[in-house]
Every structure is written in C-alpha cells, then in structure tokens.
Amino acid sequence: MMSEDVLKESGRSGAFIVSAQKRKMQKLAKTAGESILLLIASFVAIVVLFIFYFVTVDAIPYFQLQGFREFFTSSNWYPAGDPGEFGALAIIYGSGMVTLGSTLLSVPMGIAAAICLSDILPFSVRQYAKPVIEMLAAIPSVAFGFFALVIFAPLLQTQGGPILMWAWWILAAPFLLLAVIVISDLLSAKIEDPKRRQQISMFLLVVFGVGALAFLYWVGSVLQGIEIITGTNALNVSIILSFMALPTIVSVSEDALQAVGRELREGSYALGATRAETIVKTILPAASSGILAAVILGVMRALGETMVVWMASGNSSHIPEPWFNYLEAIRTLTATIAGDMGEADQVTGSARYHVLFAMGLLLLVISFISNLVSERIVVRQRKILSGQ
Amino acid sequence: MNLGTRKILDRSFTAVGFGSIAVMGIALLIVLAPIIYNGIGSVFFTGTLEHRNMLFNEFGRGDKEELVKENAASEVYRKQIYGMLDAFEAELETMEPEKKQDYLSKYGPVRTALQTLIGPLPGEETAILTRYKYGQTRWEKAEEKLHEFLYEAKWDYSNPDVMAKEYFVSRAAEFEGTSLVKLFPYVEKHLPDVLRPRFTVYWGFLTDSSVDSHIFGGIWPEIQGTFFLAVGAMLFAFPLGVIAAVYFTEYAREGFFNSILRSANSTLAGVPSIVFGLFGLAFFINTLKVSESKSVLAGSLTLAIMILPTIIRAAEEAILSVPKTYKEASLSLGSTKWNTIMTVILPAALPGILTGGVISLGRAAGETAPIIFTAAVSVGSAIGLADVFSSPTPALSWNIYNLASEHEAAAEIRHVQYGMVLALVSIVLLLNLSAIFLRARISKKLKG
Known part of the structure; x- marks a missing residue:
C-alpha cells in the first residue's frame, strides 16, 4: 500500500515539470507495458487451455469411432488387432493399484517425516535432512526406473521371500511392541492397588508379547515362503513410486504443520500433554486439511509417473488374480501412452492413435480435479487458521 | 494411561519420525550406491x-x-x-x-x-x-x-x-x-x-560417440542432446517465468482473474509429464509444425512449458523475500516502479531466481516422458547446433530407457547403461547441490 502512495505522489509531482501531452504518452507507455506483462503472465493460463483443447480434440475421434462403453468396461487391450480392441479397464485398474500401493507406503512415512522435520528435529539437524529430501525429489524418474528394472526386480525375483519377511519384521515389530505395551497398560489401569497393578501389567505384557512374537513369526514365515514369479510387478513399482512421492508429501505437509501457530502448541504443553499427544491431538487436527492436500499431490505424482511404471511394471494388461495380488505384472495408463505411441503415430487418425489421447485426457482431468481440490483445501485451511 | 506408558509412547513417536527420515536417507543411498559404483566402472575398468x-x-x-x-x-x-x-x-x-x-x-x-x-x-x-x-x-x-x-x-x-x-x-x-x-x-x-x-581409464566414454549402437564407444551424443534440450527449454521458460513472476508479485491485483491465473499455474504444475508429451506431439509437431517430425526445438518447447510453473514459483518467492525497505527506498528517491523493479528488486532477487532456474534446468535435463514423442531418438550421432530446429537427438534420459529395455543386447552393455545413469544423475544432482549451496548463501546474506 505504502509504495503505491509513494508512486502516486511522485506522479503528481511530475505533473509540474512535464507537459500534458508527454504525460499522456507516459501513461500510454505504462499501460502498454503493463498489458504486455499481463499477456505474458496469462501465458500459463493460455497454455493450460491449449493443453486441454489439443488433448481433447485428439481424444474425441476415439469416442466417435468406438463409443464410451468398451473403454471403461472391457479389459481386452488389443490395439493392433483387426478390428482392434480397446478395453482400458485393466489398465485403469493397474494405474489405480500402483497409486494405492505407493500411497499406502508413502503417506504414513511422509507424514511422520514431516512431523519430525517441523516439530522434533532441532534446526541444526533439519538443515541436513532437507537436502536429502530435495535430492530424493531431484533424481530423474528414469534413474529410479533403471534401479527398479535392473537392480530391484532381479533381487525381488531371486530373494523375494526373504526380502518380504525382513521388511515385515522391521516394519511390524516396533509397532506390535508398542501396541502390546499400550494394551497391557490400558487393561491393568482399572486396578487400584499399585503393587498388584504392576504385577498384572507385567503378566499381560509377557502374554501379549509372546502372542505378538508368534504372530510376527507366523506371518514372517508365510511371507518367506512366497515365490515371486516376476520381479517387474506392482509391488516393485509401488515401492519405488512411494519414494518418488515422499518428497512432495513431506514438503507440503511440513508447510501445513508449520502454518499451525506456536500458540496451539504452547497451549497444549501447558495443559500437561507430552509432545506426541500435542502433535497427535492438537497439531495434526489443525493441519489436517493441509496434510490432505499434500496427500493428494503425492497421489498425483504417483499416478502421473511414467518411466518407472513403464520400465518396471511388466506392462501386461490384465487384472491380477486375486484382485489384490501385488506380485503380478500390471500395466498403467501412463506406460500405455508412452509405449504404444511409438507404433501408433504412423497411423495418425486411427482409433489406435486417438485412444492414447483419450487416456491422456483421463489423466489430465483427474489431475486437474485433484489439483483444484487440494488448492481449495489449502486456501480454506489458511482462512481458518488466520481467523483464529 | 500411566505416565510411564505416555513417556514410552512419546519416545517411540519421536523414533518413528526419525525412522522415516532415516528410511529416506537409506533409500537415497540404496538407489545411488550401485549407480555410482557401477557407473564409475564405465570409465575406470580393467580393459583388454x-x-x-x-x-x-x-x-x-x-x-x-x-x-x-x-x-x-x-x-x-x-x-x-x-x-x-x-x-x-x-x-x-x-x-x-x-x-x-x-x-x-x-x-x-x-x-x-x-x-x-x-x-x-x-x-x-x-x-x-x-x-x-x-x-x-x-x-x-x-x-x-x-x-x-x-x-x-x-x-x-x-x-x-x-x-x-x-x-x-x-x-x-x-x-x-x-x-x-x-x-x-x-x-x-x-x-x-x-x-x-x-x-584402463577411459575418459572417452564421456566424449566419444557410440560405435555399433553403444556396444563400444561413449555417450557424447546423449550428453550433448540433453544439454541442448535442457538449455533450449531454459531459453524459453526462464524469461517468461521471471516476467510472469514480476507481474504476479508487483502488478497483479487480488481478484477473480488473478486467482484464475494462479490456479492455472498450479494446474500446469500438476499435469502428468506424459500428457505434456502428448500435447507437444499434437500442438508443436502436428498443429504448429515447428518441424517435420521430432526435433530438439519441439522437445525444448514442451520441456519449457513443463518447467514454467516451477520457475514462476521460485522467482515469485525470491522477489517476495527481497526486503520491502529496498523497494521503498528506491521509490522514495523518485524512481518509477518499472525502474525500481529493474534496478533494485530483480538484482536483489537474482540469486533466488537463479536457484529456481538451476533446479528447473536439472528437471528439464532429467525428464523423459515429454521428449519421447517430441525430440528423442534411440540411435544417432551428435547433432550440430544448426540442426536443432529440424532434427531429433539422442538424450541421456531417453537412451537409458532405450538401452535398458529395448536394446537387443541390453544385458551385454550394462556398464554403458550405468555410465549413462551416473552421468545424468550427477548432472542433475550437481545442479541441485549448487542450488542448495546458493540458497544457503542467500539466507546467510539476508540474515546479515
């Protein structure tokens, strides 16, 4: 505001020196300059419009030629056949599958890391943790894809069972241990006599601990027995994609957590809450919508990723048997576009060419909607927090 | 719950947070270590x-x-x-x-x-x-x-x-x-x-052209192609992005139109990279016909559109972080708004803007999906600067994919693939590290 006032004043003072005509010219030049600026700034909006327009224009002929039904309901993908079959259901399902898988892995980890960065780590450590995340975000997707295809897939194929077992032990053991402690504590809390309470608590701890160990061991041995037929499968891709989505989730949720003010934190501490309780019961609810926006952005990163899924998902268009089998090869929308265009661009104008644009349009619409949603959410959170 | 349990929960909560950051660091190591180790093997090895x-x-x-x-x-x-x-x-x-x-x-x-x-x-x-x-x-x-x-x-x-x-x-x-x-x-x-x-130390791996589709020789055509594509994208996107950022920070008034522009920016940032490829094919090649078929120019334009939102955001942040007093001092000396922007604000924001530019350059160099349909070919020799308007080029990112998944002797030339991945990753990471370094210097300077 202040700077504009200053400007106005300077303009007025100029009036005494410069003739009316020259002032008019100056004003004209200023308007012209500003409109050029505006034009360049609206370039982005024009580009977005163009993207929508040109992808849609090339997608429509497909629906004119083949209709909507086959695309969404059939899973027979034989674009090179005569006549070709264009059932994309399995491909859409594959996209959904790896997106869900990577979300399940990356969201808990990403939120935990974001909390750690914003509330737990001292500033000096945070300075070193942030570049790690930035570097993870910077590694080109094709390098991740190469890793997934050349290093991770053979490893999964030959050592799949043991890897799954170790992952299960490392991930599940700490959480089960915690659950055992909490449950035995909660169950014995009703008992009045402190000495007996401790005894019963210890007893419960041992009983549940042994149970949990048996459970861990049982699931572990089942996992170890699994033989993975192909290393290029949905699990491989989900794991790699989750690491690619992590940086987005971490940085956006960290911003959301930082946006929650000091007052809320201090209020909670003053009431005697521990740091964990403060975070879980006060800060996370306040930042929840921002974190949701982060999750949406992370999901979009996984859904829109091309190279990793193209190289390491196996590219086989079918719905796995049973439907949740992550150890089977799948095919995704992005990989199909990338892989089929090479053969289809010689037949420009055919259904085979335009179906790829239909897939692109589907991706574009999904990303557009989720972007709008996440943006709304962030705006709303900012309003709520600033209103308090 | 008794206090002991609450303390345990609190500690384990902290541990989970540390754990996830550790997982990220370990993942980075696990991905990078074999790439670096084997990639170095493409230059230093026992030759016969x-x-x-x-x-x-x-x-x-x-x-x-x-x-x-x-x-x-x-x-x-x-x-x-x-x-x-x-x-x-x-x-x-x-x-x-x-x-x-x-x-x-x-x-x-x-x-x-x-x-x-x-x-x-x-x-x-x-x-x-x-x-x-x-x-x-x-x-x-x-x-x-x-x-x-x-x-x-x-x-x-x-x-x-x-x-x-x-x-x-x-x-x-x-x-x-x-x-x-x-x-x-x-x-x-x-x-x-x-x-x-x-x-043997074979530096020629970086500077030689390939012989018999990468069975022998080096990766110079790919490095050069990546360089052309990324720099070309920056030539288009950087000026546009900075000007747009100036508009958003200095001229835009809050309102419906402005919010649409901002939404457009974040939408563009969220568009899947493969869709940029489709758009580049449909618009630059099939509609505008900037070239007969794939070309470096079409690829650069597509990449430019992709990195534009990143540059705008980085430039906006850099401009906003310039202390208000700079601007006010300049205006109070009788300078016009445009003059203030050109002589005071942009120079002060330049390191920040450059940081964003460097990161975007890395992104443009590493991205594959947008150039598949617009610029990349699997085999080819290094192209001259005059050919960028008409001919496609091999590029590191595309050729990594191509050699690893489509080459007829993919298993025989793993060392070339690793070498390419290492070259690409080190280009991108070096750019990013320099950006991180630059930013650390800026924040020190701003603190005074």
Missing part, C-alpha cells in the same frame, strides 16, 4: 587388448608401436589356440559321418563362444557389425564369457511345479577322447596372456 585395438581402429587413439608389440605377444598364444582348432577340424574329417555330425553340432557353439571371447577366428569372413570384429573389451565380461565357453548352460524342466533350474555341463567332457579336449584348459589358463588385461 581388444579394447585398445578397438580404440585404435575406431577412434585412432593409442600408441601404434606398443599395440603392435602387444598384439605380437598375444599372437603367440592365439596361434596355439588356432592350431588346436585346426587339428580338431582335421580330426573331424577322419571320423565316421554319424560321429562327425554329432561332434560338428557341438563344435559350432564352441567356435562361437570362443569368437565372442577373443575375437574373430582366422578363416572367417570379416563381420559387417563392429561388435563381431572384436572380442571382449572388458576383463570382467571376458571372465563371464570364459565361463560360457567352458560350460554349456542347460535348463532342468524335470519338475513341472517349480521354475526350471539352470545347470552347467562342462564342454571339455563332451569332447572327451578328441584332440579338442586340450583347448579348454589351455584357454582357461592363458586367457590373460591372450587378452592382456590392464587397468
């Missing part, structure tokens, strides 16, 4: 005489006299091997037809294996493809091929319930009772004398 011969014949590098001497030394042992082959072939002629047929069918693979190991055998026609003109150029590959030469790989399908198992049969055992049986232990013992392995 065949490698030096290849370099001399294809690129005209190396000491001729030294090579002649080495080849002569190798020839002594080669003569022995060739002699054994000749002796066996003569022996074959004396056998009964049936037995001869049987041995001949086994002898073919032996010759082929030997040829891949030490290079063309005398009496064969000169191969057309360069890959058949030389033996193994890398010692660790030669050792692999030696195993293939000594043992025949067979698959055990006897149990239909499990995957077929591979097992090895000694070739020497198959030729028991013939003169060829001596060949196998001889080759095994004297392979180092034939191939003369020596530690």
Whole structure:
C-alpha cells in the first residue's frame, strides 16, 4: 500500500515539470507495458487451455469411432488387432493399484517425516535432512526406473521371500511392541492397588508379547515362503513410486504443520500433554486439511509417473488374480501412452492413435480435479487458521 | 494411561519420525550406491587388448608401436589356440559321418563362444557389425564369457511345479577322447596372456560417440542432446517465468482473474509429464509444425512449458523475500516502479531466481516422458547446433530407457547403461547441490 502512495505522489509531482501531452504518452507507455506483462503472465493460463483443447480434440475421434462403453468396461487391450480392441479397464485398474500401493507406503512415512522435520528435529539437524529430501525429489524418474528394472526386480525375483519377511519384521515389530505395551497398560489401569497393578501389567505384557512374537513369526514365515514369479510387478513399482512421492508429501505437509501457530502448541504443553499427544491431538487436527492436500499431490505424482511404471511394471494388461495380488505384472495408463505411441503415430487418425489421447485426457482431468481440490483445501485451511 | 506408558509412547513417536527420515536417507543411498559404483566402472575398468585395438581402429587413439608389440605377444598364444582348432577340424574329417555330425553340432557353439571371447577366428569372413570384429573389451565380461565357453548352460524342466533350474555341463567332457579336449584348459589358463588385461581409464566414454549402437564407444551424443534440450527449454521458460513472476508479485491485483491465473499455474504444475508429451506431439509437431517430425526445438518447447510453473514459483518467492525497505527506498528517491523493479528488486532477487532456474534446468535435463514423442531418438550421432530446429537427438534420459529395455543386447552393455545413469544423475544432482549451496548463501546474506 505504502509504495503505491509513494508512486502516486511522485506522479503528481511530475505533473509540474512535464507537459500534458508527454504525460499522456507516459501513461500510454505504462499501460502498454503493463498489458504486455499481463499477456505474458496469462501465458500459463493460455497454455493450460491449449493443453486441454489439443488433448481433447485428439481424444474425441476415439469416442466417435468406438463409443464410451468398451473403454471403461472391457479389459481386452488389443490395439493392433483387426478390428482392434480397446478395453482400458485393466489398465485403469493397474494405474489405480500402483497409486494405492505407493500411497499406502508413502503417506504414513511422509507424514511422520514431516512431523519430525517441523516439530522434533532441532534446526541444526533439519538443515541436513532437507537436502536429502530435495535430492530424493531431484533424481530423474528414469534413474529410479533403471534401479527398479535392473537392480530391484532381479533381487525381488531371486530373494523375494526373504526380502518380504525382513521388511515385515522391521516394519511390524516396533509397532506390535508398542501396541502390546499400550494394551497391557490400558487393561491393568482399572486396578487400584499399585503393587498388584504392576504385577498384572507385567503378566499381560509377557502374554501379549509372546502372542505378538508368534504372530510376527507366523506371518514372517508365510511371507518367506512366497515365490515371486516376476520381479517387474506392482509391488516393485509401488515401492519405488512411494519414494518418488515422499518428497512432495513431506514438503507440503511440513508447510501445513508449520502454518499451525506456536500458540496451539504452547497451549497444549501447558495443559500437561507430552509432545506426541500435542502433535497427535492438537497439531495434526489443525493441519489436517493441509496434510490432505499434500496427500493428494503425492497421489498425483504417483499416478502421473511414467518411466518407472513403464520400465518396471511388466506392462501386461490384465487384472491380477486375486484382485489384490501385488506380485503380478500390471500395466498403467501412463506406460500405455508412452509405449504404444511409438507404433501408433504412423497411423495418425486411427482409433489406435486417438485412444492414447483419450487416456491422456483421463489423466489430465483427474489431475486437474485433484489439483483444484487440494488448492481449495489449502486456501480454506489458511482462512481458518488466520481467523483464529 | 500411566505416565510411564505416555513417556514410552512419546519416545517411540519421536523414533518413528526419525525412522522415516532415516528410511529416506537409506533409500537415497540404496538407489545411488550401485549407480555410482557401477557407473564409475564405465570409465575406470580393467580393459583388454581388444579394447585398445578397438580404440585404435575406431577412434585412432593409442600408441601404434606398443599395440603392435602387444598384439605380437598375444599372437603367440592365439596361434596355439588356432592350431588346436585346426587339428580338431582335421580330426573331424577322419571320423565316421554319424560321429562327425554329432561332434560338428557341438563344435559350432564352441567356435562361437570362443569368437565372442577373443575375437574373430582366422578363416572367417570379416563381420559387417563392429561388435563381431572384436572380442571382449572388458576383463570382467571376458571372465563371464570364459565361463560360457567352458560350460554349456542347460535348463532342468524335470519338475513341472517349480521354475526350471539352470545347470552347467562342462564342454571339455563332451569332447572327451578328441584332440579338442586340450583347448579348454589351455584357454582357461592363458586367457590373460591372450587378452592382456590392464587397468584402463577411459575418459572417452564421456566424449566419444557410440560405435555399433553403444556396444563400444561413449555417450557424447546423449550428453550433448540433453544439454541442448535442457538449455533450449531454459531459453524459453526462464524469461517468461521471471516476467510472469514480476507481474504476479508487483502488478497483479487480488481478484477473480488473478486467482484464475494462479490456479492455472498450479494446474500446469500438476499435469502428468506424459500428457505434456502428448500435447507437444499434437500442438508443436502436428498443429504448429515447428518441424517435420521430432526435433530438439519441439522437445525444448514442451520441456519449457513443463518447467514454467516451477520457475514462476521460485522467482515469485525470491522477489517476495527481497526486503520491502529496498523497494521503498528506491521509490522514495523518485524512481518509477518499472525502474525500481529493474534496478533494485530483480538484482536483489537474482540469486533466488537463479536457484529456481538451476533446479528447473536439472528437471528439464532429467525428464523423459515429454521428449519421447517430441525430440528423442534411440540411435544417432551428435547433432550440430544448426540442426536443432529440424532434427531429433539422442538424450541421456531417453537412451537409458532405450538401452535398458529395448536394446537387443541390453544385458551385454550394462556398464554403458550405468555410465549413462551416473552421468545424468550427477548432472542433475550437481545442479541441485549448487542450488542448495546458493540458497544457503542467500539466507546467510539476508540474515546479515
């Protein structure tokens, strides 16, 4: 505001020196300059419009030629056949599958890391943790894809069972241990006599601990027995994609957590809450919508990723048997576009060419909607927090 | 809940947070370590005489006299091997037809294996493809091929319930009772004398063009292509992005139109990269016809659109972080708004804007999906600067995919793939590290 006032004043003072005509010219030049600026700034909006327009224009002929039904309901993908079959259901399902898988892995980890960065780590450590995340975000997707295809897939194929077992032990053991402690504590809390309470608590701890160990061991041995037929499968891709989505989730949720003010934190501490309780019961609810926006952005990163899924998902268009089998090869929308265009661009104008644009349009619409949603959410959170 | 449990929960909560950050760091290490280790192996490795011969014949590098001497030394042992082959072939002629047929069918693979190991055998026609003109150029590959030469790989399908198992049969055992049986232990013992392995530093990997679709030679065309594409994208996107950021920060008034522009920006940032590729194909190539088919220009334009939102955001942040007092001081001295922006705000924000630019440059260099349909080809030589408007180029990111998944000898040239990945990753990470470094300096400076 202040700077504009200053400007106005300077303009007025100029009036005494410069003739009316020259002032008019100056004003004209200023308007012209500003409109050029505006034009360049609206370039982005024009580009977005163009993207929508040109992808849609090339997608429509497909629906004119083949209709909507086959695309969404059939899973027979034989674009090179005569006549070709264009059932994309399995491909859409594959996209959904790896997106869900990577979300399940990356969201808990990403939120935990974001909390750690914003509330737990001292500033000096945070300075070193942030570049790690930035570097993870910077590694080109094709390098991740190469890793997934050349290093991770053979490893999964030959050592799949043991890897799954170790992952299960490392991930599940700490959480089960915690659950055992909490449950035995909660169950014995009703008992009045402190000495007996401790005894019963210890007893419960041992009983549940042994149970949990048996459970861990049982699931572990089942996992170890699994033989993975192909290393290029949905699990491989989900794991790699989750690491690619992590940086987005971490940085956006960290911003959301930082946006929650000091007052809320201090209020909670003053009431005697521990740091964990403060975070879980006060800060996370306040930042929840921002974190949701982060999750949406992370999901979009996984859904829109091309190279990793193209190289390491196996590219086989079918719905796995049973439907949740992550150890089977799948095919995704992005990989199909990338892989089929090479053969289809010689037949420009055919259904085979335009179906790829239909897939692109589907991706574009999904990303557009989720972007709008996440943006709304962030705006709303900012309003709520600033209103308090 | 009693206090002890609450404390345990609190601690474990902290541990989970540390754990996830540790997982990220470990993931980074797990991904980078093999890439760096194997990638360095494409430049530093134990090269054989065949490698030096290849370099001399294809690129005209190396000491001729030294090579002649080495080849002569190798020839002594080669003569022995060739002699054994000749002796066996003569022996074959004396056998009964049936037995001869049987041995001949086994002898073919032996010759082929030997040829891949030490290079063309005398009496064969000169191969057309360069890959058949030389033996193994890398010692660790030669050792692999030696195993293939000594043992025949067979698959055990006897149990239909499990995957077929591979097992090895000694070739020497198959030729028991013939003169060829001596060949196998001889080759095994004297392979180092034939191939003369020596530690090699092959910087040419980065500066040579490829020979016979990356079987030999280096990756210069890809590095150059990546450079052209990324710099081209920056040439378009950087000025546009900075000007747009100036508009958003200094001129835009809050309102419906402005919020649409901002939404457009975040939408563009969220568009999947493959859709940019489709758009580039449909708009720049099929509609605008900036070039006949794929070209560096079309690829750069597509990449420019993709990195535009990042540049705008970074530039906006940089401009906003310039202290307000700078601007006010300038305006109070009677400078116009435009003058203030050009002489005070932009210079102060420049390091921040450059940081964003450097990060975007890295992103443009690493991205594959947008250039698949618009700029990338699998094989090709380095293009001149004049060709960027009309011809496509190989690029690191695309060729990593292509060599790893589509090349007919993908498993034979892992070292080239690793070398390419390492080159790409180090370009991108170096750009990012310099950005991080730059930003640390800025924040120090702003703190005073």
